[in-house]
Amino acid sequence: MGVIERREREKAELRQRIVDTARRLFAELGYDAVGMRAIAEAIEYSPTAIYLHFKDKRALFHEICRQDFGRLAEVTREGTSIVDPVERLRRLGEIYVKFAVAHPNHYRLMFMTPIQHDESDLSDEDRKRAGDPTCDGYAALLEAVRYAIAEGAIDRKPAEAQLVAQTLWAGVHGVASLEITMHNDPWIDWSSLSRRRDEMLDVVLLGLGANLEARKPVSTGSTVSTGSIAKKAGRR
Amino acid sequence: MGVIERREREKAELRQRIVDTARRLFAELGYDAVGMRAIAEAIEYSPTAIYLHFKDKRALFHEICRQDFGRLAEVTREGTSIVDPVERLRRLGEIYVKFAVAHPNHYRLMFMTPIQHDESDLSDEDRKRAGDPTCDGYAALLEAVRYAIAEGAIDRKPAEAQLVAQTLWAGVHGVASLEITMHNDPWIDWSSLSRRRDEMLDVVLLGLGANLEARKPVSTGSTVSTGSIAKKAGRR
DNA sequence: TTGACAAACTGAACGGTGTTAACCTAGGCT
DNA sequence: AGCCTAGGTTAACACCGTTCAGTTTGTCAA
Numbered sequence: 001m002g003v004i005e006r007r008e009r010e011k012a013e014l015r016q017r018i019v020d021t022a023r024r025l026f027a028e029l030g031y032d033a034v035g036m037r038a039i040a041e042a043i044e045y046s047p048t049a050i051y052l053h054f055k056d057k058r059a060l061f062h063e064i065c066r067q068d069f070g071r072l073a074e075v076t077r078e079g080t081s082i083v084d085p086v087e088r089l090r091r092l093g094e095i096y097v098k099f100a101v102a103h104p105n106h107y108r109l110m111f112m113t114p115i116q117h118d119e120s121d122l123s124d125e126d127r128k129r130a131g132d133p134t135c136d137g138y139a140a141l142l143e144a145v146r147y148a149i150a151e152g153a154i155d156r157k158p159a160e161a162q163l164v165a166q167t168l169w170a171g172v173h174g175v176a177s178l179e180i181t182m183h184n185d186p187w188i189d190w191s192s193l194s195r196r197r198d199e200m201l202d203v204v205l206l207g208l209g210a211n212l213e214a215r216k217p218v219s220t221g222s223t224v225s226t227g228s229i230a231k232k233a234g235r236r
Numbered sequence: 237m238g239v240i241e242r243r244e245r246e247k248a249e250l251r252q253r254i255v256d257t258a259r260r261l262f263a264e265l266g267y268d269a270v271g272m273r274a275i276a277e278a279i280e281y282s283p284t285a286i287y288l289h290f291k292d293k294r295a296l297f298h299e300i301c302r303q304d305f306g307r308l309a310e311v312t313r314e315g316t317s318i319v320d321p322v323e324r325l326r327r328l329g330e331i332y333v334k335f336a337v338a339h340p341n342h343y344r345l346m347f348m349t350p351i352q353h354d355e356s357d358l359s360d361e362d363r364k365r366a367g368d369p370t371c372d373g374y375a376a377l378l379e380a381v382r383y384a385i386a387e388g389a390i391d392r393k394p395a396e397a398q399l400v401a402q403t404l405w406a407g408v409h410g411v412a413s414l415e416i417t418m419h420n421d422p423w424i425d426w427s428s429l430s431r432r433r434d435e436m437l438d439v440v441l442l443g444l445g446a447n448l449e450a451r452k453p454v455s456t457g458s459t460v461s462t463g464s465i466a467k468k469a470g471r472r
Numbered sequence: 473t474t475g476a477c478a479a480a481c482t483g484a485a486c487g488g489t490g491t492t493a494a495c496c497t498a499g500g501c502t
Numbered sequence: 503a504g505c506c507t508a509g510g511t512t513a514a515c516a517c518c519g520t521t522c523a524g525t526t527t528g529t530c531a532a
Contacts, residue, residue, distance in 0.1 A: 037517090047520085048522095166427055171436070172410070173410045177409070181347060196399065202443070243508080247508095271488080282512080287490095
């Protein structure tokens with residue numbers, strides 16, 4: 001009876017092919033600009049075939065987001081190995097911004113588009129992933145914040161970990177999303193993205209009571225602009 | 237020859253009626269959910285009539301945004317009278333977040349949707365408004381930053397005013413936009429909006445070298461943790 | 473081998489969208 | 503009076519997401 005297994009495998013493969021194709025098209029052209037017919041043509045099926053795997057276009061998009069959250073969590077994991085608590089937080093922020101601007105259309109779908117969580121159509125697999133630090137990027141951030149608090153690296157109490165994590169998130173999200181939406185606005189005299197990202201991380205970490213002077217001058221890959229902060233921190 | 241004047245006035249009135257009606261509908265139902273036919277019906281004209289005033293739906297939306305930028309700048313002006321430089325920056329941030337969450341659909345259209353600046357279809361009136369602190373909210377923020385730097389209230393050089401302004405903007409925009417997009421996400425254990433806003437402003441201003449201790453002691457929320465956070469500290 | 477059956481898939485259509493072309497029509501000007 | 507223009511409408515186009523009725527396809531029991 002290997003037949004039904006083969007069929008299920010083929011069905012799952014096609015489903016994933018739909019997801020990957022749709023993701024590519026969405027990333028290239030944007031959500032609204034890509035129709036079901038275009039996706040269907042790309043996978044060489046009729047538009048109706050997609051509806052055998054997803055309730056509607058929004059469900060397809062939702063699945064793409066779900067997988068992308070996993071990917072973000074994956075690259076986030078690279079930062080969690082850093083032992084210095086402040087450096088870990090900084091690295092997580094850098095990774096986040098890098099992910100956002102590298103996949104602006106993904107990012108817009110994931111964090112700049114309201115999605116009503118129906119509570120109904122999320123599978124058990126979804127619930128299992130939630131709260132898992134290896135899969136959930138926010139949990140990794142939260143854990144890094146708790147670690148920093150426990151180590152005394154930032155000046156906050158354990159009960160404020162959620163608030164601190166949300167502030168850090170909002171900071172990098174603000175930098176990333178303004179970059180994505182406004183980077184070619186002629187009214188604003190933008191500083192470079194890397195400078196804005198570093199300034200945000202410097203300012204927030206310093207404001208949280210982190211001791212930035214302890215950093216090695218060349219530690220992160222963030223070019224040269226970190227030096228200016230170290231210089232300033234001494235002035236204070 | 238008052239006839240042509242009357243006609244122009246009537247035309248301008250209808251144009252503004254279209255803008256106001258569309259704004260109301262967009263704010264209530266969202267951009268995509270409101271069609272040209274719905275707008276037309278609300279103003280009791282045929283859908284085509286709108287196209288006598290606006291090239292397309294996007295141009296109508298663009299005009300709404302233009303006027304809303306003016307309104308944001310207007311409420312922003314209320315903050316610019318504060319003499320204490322740090323308090324002024326904080327007040328501007330509070331006003332910004334308040335505006336954003338009070339008009340989430342406006343805000344999404346204004347700051348969370350990419351709009352290609354064609355350089356072609358912006359009138360002379362547009363160019364005049366740009367850079368005018370009374371009309372341009374960003375300019376007001378920039379001026380407040382320059383003021384704070386000049387007064388020695390924050391620890392930055394005049395040349396970094398743009399960078400500082402953009403960091404402050406990104407901070408409050410991050411708080412506001414995450415609130416708008418994610419506030420009902422069940423995965424995240426959100427602190428209250430006011431706490432997140434205050435924390436962001438506290439952290440960023442402190443990180444910029446502002447002396448927050450001069451404020452009245454009730455200021456920051458970093459005294460006692462709220463019950464909800466403590467209760468849910470075990471996560472999920 | 474044959475027939476039933478279920479699953480996979482499709483073509484055509486429905487109601488909706490933004491937008492446009494063709495037409496009408498009321499009012500002012502010569 | 504007759505033309506002419508600006509403002510407005512009706513009907514249509516091309517496209518969208520989605521659905522329904524039908525067709526193919528492959529498997530299994532008889």
